[in-house]
Amino acid sequence: xxxxxxxxxxFIDIKSNADEIAxxxxxxxxxxxVEKSAAIDPEIITAKILNIEKHPNADKLSxxxxxxxxxxxxxxxxxxxxxxxAVIPFARVGVKVGGIKIKKSKIRGYESxxxxxxxxxxxxxxxxxxxxxxxxxxxxxxxxNTYLSASESVEIEPTINRGDALSIFGIARELxxxxxxxxxxxxxxxxxxIGNIFPVEVLEKKSCDRYVCRVIEDVKIGSSTEYIRKRLExxxxxxxxxxxDITNFLLLSYGQPMHAxxxxxxSGKIIVRNALKGEKILALDGKEYVLEDWMLxxxxxxxxxxxxxxxxxxxxxxxxxxxxxxxEVASFDPISIRxxxxxxxxxxxxxxxxxxxxxxxxxxxISKIACDMISEICSGKVVPEAVDIAxxxxxxxxxxxxxxxxxxxxxxxxxxxxxxxxxxxxxFSYKGNxxxxxxxxxxxxxxxxxxxxxxxxxxxxxxxxxxxxxxxxGVKYMPDxxxxxxxxxxxxxxxxxxxxxxxxxxxYNFISESDAENLDMCxxxxxxxxxxxxxCSFLTPSLLPMxxxxxxxxxxxxxxxxxxxxIGKGFGKEEITLFSGCMAGFSDVWWxxxxxxxxxxxxxxxxxxxxxxxxxKKHIFTASVCKIYDNGESADIKVAGRKIGHFGLLSRSIxxxxxxxxxxxxxxxxxxxxxxxxxxxxxxxxxxxxxPYIERDISFEVPDEFSAAEISESIRSAGKxxxxxxxxxxxxxxxxxxxxxxxxxxxxxxxSGEKTLTDADADASVKSVMDELVRRFSVAFR
Numbered sequence: 083x084x085x086x087x088x089x090x091x092x093f094i095d096i097k098s099n100a101d102e103i104a105x106x107x108x109x110x111x112x113x114x115x116v117e118k119s120a121a122i123d124p125e126i127i128t129a130k131i132l133n134i135e136k137h138p139n140a141d142k143l144s145x146x147x148x149x150x151x152x153x154x155x156x157x158x159x160x161x162x163x164x165x166x167x168a169v170i171p172f173a174r175v176g177v178k179v180g181g182i183k184i185k186k187s188k189i190r191g192y193e194s195x196x197x198x199x200x201x202x203x204x205x206x207x208x209x210x211x212x213x214x215x216x217x218x219x220x221x222x223x224x225x226x227n228t229y230l231s232a233s234e235s236v237e238i239e240p241t242i243n244r245g246d247a248l249s250i251f252g253i254a255r256e257l258x259x260x261x262x263x264x265x266x267x268x269x270x271x272x273x274x275x276i277g278n279i280f281p282v283e284v285l286e287k288k289s290c291d292r293y294v295c296r297v298i299e300d301v302k303i304g305s306s307t308e309y310i311r312k313r314l315e316x317x318x319x320x321x322x323x324x325x326x327d328i329t330n331f332l333l334l335s336y337g338q339p340m341h342a343x344x345x346x347x348x349s350g351k352i353i354v355r356n357a358l359k360g361e362k363i364l365a366l367d368g369k370e371y372v373l374e375d376w377m378l379x380x381x382x383x384x385x386x387x388x389x390x391x392x393x394x395x396x397x398x399x400x401x402x403x404x405x406x407x408x409x410e411v412a413s414f415d416p417i418s419i420r421x422x423x424x425x426x427x428x429x430x431x432x433x434x435x436x437x438x439x440x441x442x443x444x445x446x447x448i449s450k451i452a453c454d455m456i457s458e459i460c461s462g463k464v465v466p467e468a469v470d471i472a473x474x475x476x477x478x479x480x481x482x483x484x485x486x487x488x489x490x491x492x493x494x495x496x497x498x499x500x501x502x503x504x505x506x507x508x509x510f511s512y513k514g515n516x517x518x519x520x521x522x523x524x525x526x527x528x529x530x531x532x533x534x535x536x537x538x539x540x541x542x543x544x545x546x547x548x549x550x551x552x553x554x555x556g557v558k559y560m561p562d563x564x565x566x567x568x569x570x571x572x573x574x575x576x577x578x579x580x581x582x583x584x585x586x587x588x589x590y591n592f593i594s595e596s597d598a599e600n601l602d603m604c605x606x607x608x609x610x611x612x613x614x615x616x617x618c619s620f621l622t623p624s625l626l627p628m629x630x631x632x633x634x635x636x637x638x639x640x641x642x643x644x645x646x647x648x649i650g651k652g653f654g655k656e657e658i659t660l661f662s663g664c665m666a667g668f669s670d671v672w673w674x675x676x677x678x679x680x681x682x683x684x685x686x687x688x689x690x691x692x693x694x695x696x697x698x699k700k701h702i703f704t705a706s707v708c709k710i711y712d713n714g715e716s717a718d719i720k721v722a723g724r725k726i727g728h729f730g731l732l733s734r735s736i737x738x739x740x741x742x743x744x745x746x747x748x749x750x751x752x753x754x755x756x757x758x759x760x761x762x763x764x765x766x767x768x769x770x771x772x773x774p775y776i777e778r779d780i781s782f783e784v785p786d787e788f789s790a791a792e793i794s795e796s797i798r799s800a801g802k803x804x805x806x807x808x809x810x811x812x813x814x815x816x817x818x819x820x821x822x823x824x825x826x827x828x829x830x831x832x833x834s835g836e837k838t839l840t841d842a843d844a845d846a847s848v849k850s851v852m853d854e855l856v857r858r859f860s861v862a863f864r
Contacts, residue, residue, distance in 0.1 A: 083334075084117060084317045085253050086235045093254035094265055100234035103257065107238065110260045111544045112247055117235040122204050122226060126179070129155075129172035129198075130222045131164060139190040146198070148172055151223035158194040163212030169220045170213050171199040179203055206230065207315065215308070235316070243531035245438025249337030252528070259507040259545055269336065272450040277467030280408060281351035287473035289378045290354045290390065292413040292442060294449050295469045297345065301325060301462035303402045310459075319431075325400045325407060328455045330431070338411065338440055338448040339432035341380075341388060345406040347398040350383030352408070354390065361386060365393045365428075377422045378414065391419040391436040392428050407456065411449040413442050425612050442476050443527035478524045479533055485519040488539050494551045496542060504545045568659075571696070571758050572649060575661050578695045582688060584645040584663060589628035591651055592618035597627040600739040602709050606654040621653035625662035626710070626751055630732065630740045633664045637745050643667030644747075649754075661727075662751040682715045685729050685748045689719060692752075697761035702791035710736050710749075719752060721760055727752035775806065775833035776844040780852065782861040783823045790826060793859060797828060800854035804839065804847045807831035825864060 087100055096103065100116045107114040129148040137143035137158065144164060146157045150172065157172075164170070173179045174196045175186045184197050201207030201214045204226070220229060240247040247256060251269070258265050284293050305311075306327040314321055314330060321327055329340045357373035363386045364370050371389065373379065378390040387398040391414040400407060419436040423429060446468065453464040485498050498519040505512075505523060513522040525532040532538065543551065576586065594617045598607055606623040613619045622628070625648050636644055647663030668677040669684045678684075686703060693701050703717040706728050716730025729750035737747060784793065790810055797808055812827035819825050830851070832844045855861045 083238050083240075083248055084235050085238055085250060086313075086316045089250050089313060089316065090254055090257075093251050093267055094257055094263055096257055096261065096263060098261070100236050104236050106260050107236070107253070107256065109544070109548060110256060111241075111540075112244065112253075112256065113239045114236050117237050122206070122230070123173070123178050124225045124227050125177040126171055126173050126199065126204065126226045128169055128216060128220050128222050128224050128226060128229065131166055131168045131170065134164060134166055137190060137192065139192075143190065145192060148196075148198070149222055150174075151221065155195040156193060157196050157198055158189040158192055159198050159213070161198065161200070161213040163215065164198070167218065168213075169216040169218055169222065171204060171216065171226045173197045173199055180205070209315075240438075242438060245435055245440060245530070246337065246528040248435050248438060249333075249335060251336050255509075255528075259504075262503075262507055269444050269447050269451075272447050274446055274450060274470075275467045276470045278469065279465050279467045280345075280469055282354075282469050282471060283351060284354040284471050284473075286354055286356055286378055289356075289415040289418045290412060291415070291473040291476070292445055293354055293469070293471045294411045294445050295352065296409040296411075296449050296453050297465040298407045298409065298453060298456050298460070298462040299405070299465065301404060301407055301456065301460040303400060303404050303460065307459060323400065323402070324459050325404070325456055328452060328459065329409075332448060332452055332455070333431055333435070336444075336448055336451075337435055338445065339391065339435050340409060340411045340448070340452060341394050341432075342400045343387065343394075343398045343408040343410065344400050344404045345408040346404070348382045348387065348408065349385075352410075353381045353383070354412075355379060355381055357386060363387075363389060364396045365389065366396055366399060367393065367428075368396070371426050371428075374425065376418075377425070378418050380410065389422060389426070389428070390414050392423050392426070392433045393430055407460075407462065409449060409452055409456070411445050411452070413440060413445060427612075427614060439530045441528040442530070446470060476527075478527060480513060480522050480524055481532070481535055481538055482522050483520070483535060483538050487535075488542055491536075491539050492543050492551055494543070494546065496546055500546065501542055504542055507545065508541060568755070568758060571761065572659060572754060575692075575696060575754060576647075576649060578692055579647045579661075579663065582645070582691070584647045587629070587632045587646050587648045589625070589632065589648060589650070590618060591622050591653070593620050593622035593627050595619055597631075597740075598622075600736060601627060608653050623652050623654040624751060625650050625652065625660050626749055629662050629664050629749060630736075630742070630747065633666065633745075633747055634741050637666075637742060642745065659754045660751055661754050662749070664747055664749045666745055666747045680746070680748055682717075682731065682748070685750060686717065689727075689729055689750060689752070693719075693721075693757070696757060697763060698757055699760075699762060700795075702789075702795060704789055704791060706730060709733075721757065724756060726756045771833055771835060773834055773836075773838045775831050776839050776841070778830050778832070778844060778848050779811070779827060780830070780848065781812070781825060781827040781864045782855065783819060783825050783864065784855075784859050784861045785823050788859050793826065793855070794828075796854055796858055797830070797851050800851045801830060801832070801847050804832040804834060804843065805830055805851075806833045 104114040104116050127150055129150050131146055131148050132154065133147040135145045137145055143158055143160050146159050146164060148155050148157055173184050175184055177184050179197060179199060180203055187194055198213045200210045200212065202210035216229065238247065238253065246252045254265060257263065279297050280295060282293060282295060284290055303323050303325055306321050306324045310327050310331050311321045314327060317334060319330055325342050329342050333339050356375055357377045357379045359375040361373045362370055363373065379386040380388040380390050387395040414436050416437050416439055419433055423433040449468060456462050457464050485496065485501050489496055498517060509526040510523045515521060523538060592610065598620060603623050608621040610619055610621060629646060629648055632646055633644055644664060644666040647661065649661050652658045652660045665680045665685055667680060669680045698721055701719060701721045704720060706716040706718045708716060708728050710733060711730035712733045717728065718725050719727040727750065730748065732747045732749055794808060798805060809829045810826065811829045814825040832839055832847055852863065
C-alpha cells in the first residue's frame with residue numbers, strides 16, 4: 083500500500099523524512115521502501131495567477147498575468163479550470179517540458195511568455211483536462227521539484243496478520259508506538275441509536291459476525307471535492323463520484339471497507355446469505371461471475387447485489403441519479419473472503435483488508451464518520467438510527483506476560499518499566515499489578531493477531547528495537563544438512579548450459595488449452611481447479627510452450643541470436659524435471675570469422691556435449707517422429723535404450739501458431755531424472771598414451787533404415803579393446819549408390835596402452851568390425 087507522507091502527517095506530526103520512516107517501519111516489522119517522486123525539469127517553478135482576461139481573438143483562450151514572486155509574465159492559456167489566485171506549475175521561455183523547449187510565441191496575435199502545465203505534460207499524473215492546480219499556500223517561485231519531494235510516499239508490504247497496518251491511520255498509529263509520538267487525531271467513540279430503519283436479515287452469522295447499515299436521503303451525486311480526488315489519485319485510485327469516493331477515502335484512511343448501495347434499486351430487504359449454486363452477478367468491474375453455494379453474498383429478495391467483502395454489484399451501484407444511499411459497514415470471516423476472492427480471481431482493496439482482519443469494535447464509529455462526510459459533501463440527510471446486527475460480542479484475549487521469561491526468550495535486558503511503556507504505546511490494557519513483572523495484558527481491538535504470550539514477546543522486541551538485543555556468542559546448534567544429489571545434478575545442468583552461453587528463463591508451469599493443442603499435448607493435461615486466467619488452465623506436461631513463447635517475445639524485440647534454457651517441472655502421469663531450451667540465429671558471433679547460422683548439427687553438438695559434461699558416457703540419436711519438428715531435422719535422444727529427450731527444428735506450421743514468422747527455431751527437451759542413475763560422478767585421470775596409433779578408414783553402402791548412431795555403436799563394440807577413436811567422415815547419396823541406401827565413411831584409430839601395434843593387430847580389429855557390420859546391417863564395402 084502506498085502511504086503519502088503529507089496524508090500521514092494529518093494523523094501524526096512526524097518530522098522524519100521518507101527514508102527514516104521506511105527504516106523505522108521495516109525495523110518495526112512492516113517491510114517498507116521509499117517511492118520516489120517523478121523528477122521534472124528543476125526550472126519549472128510555481129507561479130500565481132494574478133489576473134485573467136478573455137482572449138479577444140479566441141473564444142476558448144485566456145490571457146493570464148502570472149507571477150513568480152519577482153516578475154510578471156503574460157501567458158496565453160486554454161485550460162478551463164484556471165482561476166485568479168491559483169498556484170500552478172509554470173515553464174518560462176527556454177525551459178523544457180516533455181523534451182520540448184518552450185519558446186516565446188504569438189498565439190492569435192498575442193505573445194505568450196511561457197506555458198502553464200498540466201499533470202500529464204509534466205509526467206506526474208494522467209490528468210490533462212486542465213492545468214495542475216497546486217496547493218494555494220505554496221509560495222511562488224520555488225521549483226516544482228521541491229514540492230514533489232515534499233510529497234514523498236512510502237510503500238508498505240505488511241504480512242498477512244497485520245490488517246491493522248493497511249491504512250494511513252494504522253501506519254500513523256504504528257509510527258506513534260515506534261517513535262513515541264502522540265497521534266494528532268484518533269477514531270472517536272460516537273453515541274449512535276440502534277433502530278430498524280431498513281429490514282436486514284443475516285442468515286450466515288458465522289461468516290458475517292457484524293453487519294451495520296445506515297441510510298442517507300436526498301443525496302446529490304456528482305464530482306468529488308478537490309481534496310478527496312487528489313488524495314485518491316495520490317495512491318492510484320480512480321475517482322468515481324463523491325459518495326463512492328468517500329467510501330474509498332475512508333477505507334484508505336482507516337482500513338475499514340464499506341459499500342454504498344442505491345437504496346431505491348434494492349428489492350425488499352437485505353439478506354446476508356450463501357449464494358445458490360450457479361447464481362450469477364454482474365459486478366462493478368463489468369464482468370459476470372457464476373457463484374458457488376458456499377460463497378457469501380449480500381442479496382435482496384430477488385438476487386445477489388454484492389459478493390460480500392469482495393466486490394459490489396453493478397445493478398445497485400450509486401450513480402448521478404441516486405437519491406438515497408444504503409451504507410454497509412460490516413465484518414466478514416477472513417477465510418470465507420479469501421476462498422471466494424481466490425476462486426473468482428478478484429483481488430480488491432476491500433478483500434485484502436477483510437482477509438487480514440478488520441477492527442470489529444470501530445465499525446459503528448466508522449459508519450458515523452462516513453455518514454457525516456456524505457451529509458456534508460453530498461448534501462444528504464442522515465437517518466439518525468443505525469441497523470447493527472452482531473452475532474455476539476467479541477472478547478479480547480487475556481494474555482499473561484512475565485518479563486523475566488521475555489528476557490530469557492529474547493536474550494534481552496528489558497526492565498519492567500520499559501516493557502510497561504512499550505505496551506502503553508501499543509495501547510494495551512492491564513489486569514493485575516503491572517509493576518510486578520508478572521501480569522495480564524489485553525491487546526487493543528485492532529490487533530486481532532495477538533493471541534498468545536509469544537506474540538507479546540515479539541511486540542516487545544520490535545518496539546524495544548532488535549538492534550538493542552545482543553547477539554548470542556557462538557552457534558549452539560548446527561543442523562545436519564545432507565546434500566541432495568538430484569538438486570546437485572540439476573544445478574550442474576544449469577551451470578553447463580550457462581557455460582555454453584545460454585541464458586536461463588523462468589516461467590509459470592501452466593499452459594492454455596490452445597497452446598496444448600498446438601503442440602499435440604492434450605492427452606496428458608491436468609486441469610487446474612482455480613486457474614489465475616484462461617492462459618493458465620492446465621498444468622503443463624512440457625516446458626516447450628514457454629520456451630517457444632519466450633523466444634517469440636525476444637524475436638519481437640529485435641533479438642535474433644538466442645540461446646535460452648529453462649529447468650522446471652512437467653506434469654503428466656507423474657511429475658518430472660525437464661531441461662528445455664532453444665537456439666536460433668548465429669551459433670557463435672565473433673568479428674574474426676564468418677558467423678554461421680544455427681543448424682541441426684549445432685544443436686546435436688550441444689546436446690552431446692551437455693550429456694558428456696553430466697557424466698553420461700554413452701548416448702545415441704535416432705530419427706524422431708515427434709510432430710512438432712520438420713522432417714529430417716529432428717532426433718530422439720536415447721540413453722541405455724530409453725528415450726530421455728528430443729530436439730530438432732520447429733516446424734513452420736507450429737512456429738506460425740506461436741507468432742514466429744521468419745525465424746528458424748531449434749528446440750530441445752531432456753528429462754533429467756532418468757539421467758541421474760547413468761551419470762558417472764567425478765573424473766578419472768587417464769595418462770597420455772606412450773605408444774603410437776594406427777588409423778584405418780572404411781567405406782560401405784548401408785540401407786537407409788539403419789542410423790549412423792546404431793552403426794557407430796556396433797563399430798565401437800566390435801573394435802574393442804584397441805579402437806580408441808571413431809569418427810563419421812563422410813555421408814554420400816547419388817550416382818553409383820543404389821536407391822534406398824547411402825554410403826558412409828568412418829575413420830578409426832587403434833591404439834594400445836601396453837605396446838606398439840603392428841599392421842596385423844590393426845587389421846585383425848578392422849576385420850572384426852567389418853564382420854559385425856555385414857552380420858548386423860548387410861553392408862556392402864566399397
